[in-house]
Amino acid sequence: MNLQPLRYAPDTTLSTMGVVKPTNKGVSLDVYWLSEKGGAMRMIHDTSGIRSGMTHVLEAGFEVMSGDNPNGSPSIRGYNIINGELRGASDGDTFESRNPAWLDDCLGEFPQSTKQDVHDALHAARDAFPGWAATPAPTRGQIIGNMGRLLMEHKDDIVRVETREIGKTLKESAGSVQEAIDTCLFFQSEGRRLYGQTVNSELPDKELFTYRRPLGVCGIINACNFPAAVPFWKMIPAIMCGNTCVWKSPQDAPLLSFMLTRIMHEAGLPNGVINLVHGRGRGAGQYLVDAVDEGLVNKISFTGSTAVGKMIGEICGRNLVSCSLELGGKNPLVVMPSASMENAVEGAYWAAFGTAGQRCTSLGNLIVHQDVYDDFMSMFMSKVESTRIGDSMRNDDVLYGPMLSEKYARDFVATLGMCETDGATKLWGDGIITEDNKPANFLGDASEGTYMWPHVYADVTEDMECFHEEIFGPVVTIVKARDFDHALHLANASPYGLSSACYTNDRLEAYRFKTGIKAGMTGINNSTTGAEAHLPFGGVKGSGNGTRESGIWVIEAYSYWHAVNDELSGKLQLAQMDVDEVHIEEADADYSALA
Structure with a gap:
């Protein structure tokens, strides 16, 4: 892409992923955006609403900061996505994402999220939880299926951004993105198979049921080596079960995370169900884990080092909060x-x-x-x-x-x-x-x-x-x-x-x-x-705490079993105590004589 300086920003068109490209008609703008809503395209000249967190992610394209990279690719201003809104860090701090294969190539600047930003995301997830949990599971599955289809539509662009941002080969990035697609396609139908059971009671006129229930707000932290596949391993089953999420993106893959979260919203995801915050592990990541002590998080799912995993396990353990830990290996x-x-x-x-x-x-x-x-x-x-x-x-x-x-x-x-x-x-x-x-x-x-x-x-x-x-x-x-x-x-x-x-x-x-x-x-x-994508992934010993990603097994990590007994007799019946005893009646017969 051969971008002109932004002060000569021309009329624009929108590429498949929304990156602004120039045509040959020039106008004077400092920053330009494209918005697509209701099928109409319009130019947005004023970005003050975006800076203050008032613009919805689907009402704006990608903000191009510069076109001066040596490979001609744009440098983007990225944002947190909280309750569907684009937000910078509350203190204005940012960090850069650079191409490790070509360090002069800056992919963009992203918010260095504060504790307040993380808490805002957690409160958005908490507010969205009741409505999302009440959404029929097949409907949740349909939205997940939409995500998979959008990923397929934009796969080539996503693959190139992953390779540009973390340096993996194009072939490997394609595999990572395909795994995210496969995860969506697998779990779209699991929305119709979120089975419980009807169990016979030992007492008359009584029914027993089991249901899967969502945990609540899930904190998602993943490493940058599989920035498309692994967060989908975590978030797709989480939201399929009815949970909401706060995703702390990998510090070295914020642009890809920003793109993927936008695609999730394009798929029909309600505001607040998945919230994205950028930043360091010792910053935003630590704030997310510390929120377990504050009662704001019901689940942590972490991929990273064993040392950090043990720390997370200790915090979750003392609060009796579930955690999934996918750690190192030799x-x-x-x-x-x-x-x-x-x-x-x-x-x-x-x-x-x-x-x-x-x-x-x-x-x-x-x-x-x-x-x-x-x-x-x-x-x-x-x-x-x-x-x-x-x-x-x-x-x-x-x-x-x-x-x-x-x-x-x-x-x-x-x-x-x-x-x-x-x-x-x-x-x-x-x-x-x-x-x-x-x-x-x-x-x-x-x-x-x-x-x-x-x-x-x-x-x-x-x-x-x-x-x-x-x-x-x-x-x-x-x-x-x-x-x-x-x-x-x-x-x-x-x-x-x-x-x-x-x-x-x-x-x-x-x-x-x-x-x-x-x-x-x-x-x-x-x-x-x-x-x-349909096999359980995880380790034992120092490689994890026994939980598994992927396949039907991961549902156990993002739900709990709720047992319900429905008394229809109109009276109190006590299990074990009011059960009729069936006595043995032994016949007077010598069975040994038949042998």
């Missing part, structure tokens, strides 16, 4: 001698370095049987050394792009040092990619973004810190196993239990691995990554 992948080596290499390579290793399900410990260790490692290292790295929006066929942000890059470099401190043998990798320090298949200008080498460390043993600790980035630690029992022991030895995998063509080994591994998810002859 995911093992075992390679046995009977496996197809080509398949195992492909699976391990993708699990380790897809998304630059920035998935909670990325491969941590690669456990290889000693009998095939040399052959496997030769093939694996050949793949690693040929890795194509770069900006997917400018280069084809790259395996991964930059780190999600400069902060993720700094944290990765800091934690990477534990491998060498432990005495592991570095087979490949050299930290930050620069113009003077880049692998042969790096594409583009390394100085523009936050790129990392792929790293491989061998000779890792169970007593090393790097065996146990998650390192969030493109690195894999290699562990040699003596036999299957040793491999299974190693796979269970870390404090995490999110995902796992075993490559073997021995069906007994596959069975023993499935039944012996302590993990929430397992792949047989498949990688540690690749969740599907």
